[in-house]
Amino acid sequence: AQTVTQSQPEMSVQEAETVTLSCTYDTSESNYYLFWYKQPPSRQMILVIRQEAYKQQNATENRFSVNFQKAAKSFSLKISDSQLGDTAMYFCAFMKPGGYQKVTFGTGTKLQVIP
């Protein structure tokens, strides 16, 4: 079974600064996908970024980028130029391909962007 660990329950960052959220996972699979989801107060979980394990290049989406270290089983999210709208819960998630999407989530990190 897979496990996903987010060791930072809460974090804060000044507006326009950079913050990194950490995530580690445990799996015996060689092919899998990793995601970061954002859950603002509106409660809808929104996909921020995804990474395929077979790709060495780190994924980027505008101000969001990841540092994927497959050997260390680490998948951190970097948010650059933080904005007030980035205030939310952030969940790291693991998924095996094949069939329906069986996703394992971490417990989340609550990020507060301070004006």
Next chain:
Amino acid sequence: ETGVTQTPRHLVMGMTNKKSLKCEQHLGHNAMYWYKQSAKKPLELMFVYNFKEQTENNSVPSRFSPECPNSSHLFLHLHTLQPEDSALYLCASSQVFLGGREVSPLHFGNGTRLTVT
């Protein structure tokens, strides 16, 4: 209009009540999911419907009963719940591709905040 719509947004019910949560997806996906989100715990997968067939039931108590009449609609029927069932219930959908490496991430609704008194 979001791709996945859940109603009601909030629900308060007594332990003897019967109620239903509704989820509708407008994305043309073929799989739908119910998740339970409790404070300080990872999201818990409750049920999965893949091509309208239930393919997963993660040891969920029988007081929760899912129904998937078609690939766009998913219900969660609730009866004789307990206070510990109070949580945010999230519906999600995705596209399942048979074979190959293509993967669709989960698309979530806004959830139903359930309080059992």
